[in-house]
Amino acid sequence: MRQMQRKGIYVTAATVFGLVVAVYVLNAFRVRQREGVALSTAVSPVYWAERFTGKDYFNPDRRIFYRGNRERKTVSLTIDDGPHPLSCQKFLQVLKEKKVIASFFLVGKQVDGNPDLVRMMEQDGHEICNHTYDHIRLDKLDREKVFNQIHECDVAVENAIGKKMTLFRPPGMRFSETVLDVVKQQGDVMVHWGIGAKDFVGTVPDYELTPELKKLPKTTPKLIVEYVTKQLKPGMIILLHDNPITAEALGPMIDAVRAQGYEFESVADMMKNLPNPVYVDVNPGAGNIVAKAH
Ligand SMILES: [Zn+2]
Numbered sequence: 001m002r003q004m005q006r007k008g009i010y011v012t013a014a015t016v017f018g019l020v021v022a023v024y025v026l027n028a029f030r031v032r033q034r035e036g037v038a039l040s041t042a043v044s045p046v047y048w049a050e051r052f053t054g055k056d057y058f059n060p061d062r063r064i065f066y067r068g069n070r071e072r073k074t075v076s077l078t079i080d081d082g083p084h085p086l087s088c089q090k091f092l093q094v095l096k097e098k099k100v101i102a103s104f105f106l107v108g109k110q111v112d113g114n115p116d117l118v119r120m121m122e123q124d125g126h127e128i129c130n131h132t133y134d135h136i137r138l139d140k141l142d143r144e145k146v147f148n149q150i151h152e153c154d155v156a157v158e159n160a161i162g163k164k165m166t167l168f169r170p171p172g173m174r175f176s177e178t179v180l181d182v183v184k185q186q187g188d189v190m191v192h193w194g195i196g197a198k199d200f201v202g203t204v205p206d207y208e209l210t211p212e213l214k215k216l217p218k219t220t221p222k223l224i225v226e227y228v229t230k231q232l233k234p235g236m237i238i239l240l241h242d243n244p245i246t247a248e249a250l251g252p253m254i255d256a257v258r259a260q261g262y263e264f265e266s267v268a269d270m271m272k273n274l275p276n277p278v279y280v281d282v283n284p285g286a287g288n289i290v291a292k293a294h
Contacts, residue, residue, distance in 0.1 A: 035070055036194060036233035054276045057235075063184050065278070066192045068235035068270035074263050075236050076270045077102040078193060080131055080169065082242030083110055083117035090247035092120055098254045101266040102126050103191070103282075104242070105169045108133030108153030115160035122161045127266055127282045129167035129191065130154060139174040146182050163283040167191050167267060189280055191267055193239035195231040197224045197253075199246045221249035229256045237267070 028042035041047045050056045058065045068074060079102050082088050095102055104121055106128060111118055122128055132138065133152035141149070150168065157165055168188045170179055175190070183190050201209065202218030217223065224246060228238055240246050254264070271278040 034233070036231060036236060054274070057274050058189075058271065058276075058278050060278075062180055062190075063188065064180075064190045064192055065267070065271055067194050067237060068265075069274055070233075070235050071275075072273060073234045073261055074265045074270065074273070075195070075232065075234075075238055075257060076265055076267050077238050077240065078105060078129075078169070078191065078267065079103070079240045079242050079246075080105040081107055081110070081135065083114045083121070084242040084244075085114055085117070087242055087244040087247040088114070088117045089120070090244075091242060091250060092117075092124055092126075094247070094250045094254070095126070096124060098251065100254055100264045101269075102264075103129050103167065103267045105129045105131035105167075105191075106153065106157065107131050107135045108156040109135075111153070111156040111160055118157065118160040122163070122283070127167065127268060128157055128161065128163065128165055129169065129267075129282070130157070130165045130188070131169055132171055135171045137172055137174045138170050138179045139176045141178075143178050143182065146179050150182060150186070150188075161283075163285060165283060166280055167282055169193075189271075189278075192237065194233075194236040195228055195238045197227050197238065197240050197246065197249075199224050199241050199243065199249070203241075203243050203245065219245055221245060221252065224249035225253045225256050228253050229260065232257065232260055232262060234262075235270070237270075 025043065028039060031037050031042045032039045047056065050059070056066060057069070068076065077100060079091060082104055083106060104126055106118065118128065130150055130153045132149040133156065134149065136149065138146050138149060154165060157163065166188050168183055169191050173192065180190070198213065198216060199219045201213055201216045206214060224240075240250070257264070265273070268280050268282050271280055
C-alpha cells in the first residue's frame, strides 16, 4: 500500500515537473514570436531574472540600453557611420519631411571632414552620438586606446557643434569589460540595437562580413525595407547606416513601419518611456570648452 502511495507521489511530481518545463518552453517560443527575443535568450533563467528587474531594457551596472518598452508600439531609428558626404543630406531631408527624430552615431574622422553636416543634424533636433574616431573594433584594445577613440570623437563633435555626447555605440557592437568601464566612468550609455537592415552588405569590404553575411545578396532599398518590416516588434531599435542606398530606402521604410501601426521616437524618449524611466541629456552644452574655429 505504502509503496503504491509513494509511486503515486513520484508520478504526480514528474507530471507537475513536466508541465512546468512545457509551459516554460512554450512561453519562450511565445516571447520569441511576440517580442523578437532570440530563443536561446528566452529559455535562459538569467534572462528572466534580468527581465524581472528591468535590466533587459537598461542595465544600470553595465550602462547598456538594449531596447524600449515592450508595451509601447514604438521603434527608434539609429543611423551609424556618418556623416557621409554623399547621403547625409538626403537622410536629413527625408527625416524632416517625415517628422522623425533619429540618433546619428558618428565617426569622428567623418565629423572632422564634414562639420557642416553635423551642424545641420543638430539644428534639426537629431541626437548626435559617439561611434569612435576611426571606426575600429575596440574589444581587443587597451584602456588608453579605447579612451582615445571615444575621446577624439567627442573632441571632433565639440569642435563642430560645441556640445558633448552621452550616447555611444562601439563599431560592430564589439566591446570588452575595459570598454564598459570607460563608458561607465564617463557616465555615458552604450546603445544596443535590435533590428539590423543589413544595409552594409556589398558596400563594405568582404573581410568585414561574417560568413553568414557574405552569403546574403548585396543590399538594395527594397531589401532594406523588407528586413526592417519583417523584424518589427514594440520597443525595437533599428540600425541603419549612412550610405546612398539606405538613403533611398529611408522614406519607403518609414512609411512601411508606420503602416504597421508603429511610431518613431528618439532613443532618449524611448529610455524616458521605460517602465522604470531613465533620463539622459544626449547633447549637453560643452561648458567651458571653446569650440575651435575651422
Ligand atoms: Zn559602425
